[in-house]
Amino acid sequence: MKFHAATEPMGDVWLSVQSDSLDNAAYLAWLRSAGDRVGAVAEFTGFVRADGAGESLIVAIELEHYPGMAEAAIQNIILQAQERWPIHRVAVVHRVGRLKVGDDIVYMGVSSAHRAAAFSAVDFIMDFLKNDVPIWKKAVLAGKEEWIAQKKSDKDAKNRW
Template identity: 50%
Template sequence: MLGSEADSRVLVDTKDFDIAELHGWLKANDGAHGALVTFTGMVRDLTDSAIERLYLEHYPGMTEKALHNIVAQARSRWSLGRVAVYHRVGALEAGDNIVFVGVSSAHRKEAFDAAQFLMDYLKRDAPFWKKEVSAEGENWVAQKESDMEAAERWD
């Protein structure tokens, strides 16, 4: 059973997300989906570095379109129920939530694979830019080669 567009939540926002609410939304299904996998990415503790905060920027409209496309690609590969992708932008401090990815599926392997795929493709294909802010100034962070390689394994 394939989920529909109504079974997807995609949002880019400056506000934090409620993990319990998202989990509850993913869990509320027709009973055919017995597996639920979530991933929450957070800002690591920055105390051992000169970095004071992170700032994430995006291209409004284009970013949401890219995330919907990534969800559609996941749905074309696996039979998924509900899918949620939330990503924060703006100024973020240590411990703040950055990203939430959640999927429901009939089987755990599909759910795990789909969640990993969504994160791998999000890191490679979604137009987000990360800036590190320190006392010395600001530095834009280049995309990691390891993120590119992680997504290539799905090609």
């Protein structure tokens, strides 16, 4: 099943779980278009990396999600960020499907009057996304595939909030 990008943001949130490529330039333009009140935009883009060693080197990943639940979980995280920091707009776009090394996986951006709020909100959203959103990752290695378990470091990052 192919999941397509949200073609338009809803209010001050652009949220999509999709198999289509990311369009970082479009997300940034939208984040900045909130007007004269925007003084900062913080962005994060995650990529597939060739993790591992020797024969165990990752050549691709497969990302699966629970449609509807994943988007609802991300929306809840965004609402929490909006309650914590004075932010204007939020864009979270996460890809699913088979992605090769070097492909982009996730984009998130936050606009705010000040950089501290934008940086903190992006960091918070990413920490919670990695822990609370039903998106699962399978590593495609030379000759085998294996599900990737949640890392303790990701749990620790979330718990600092």
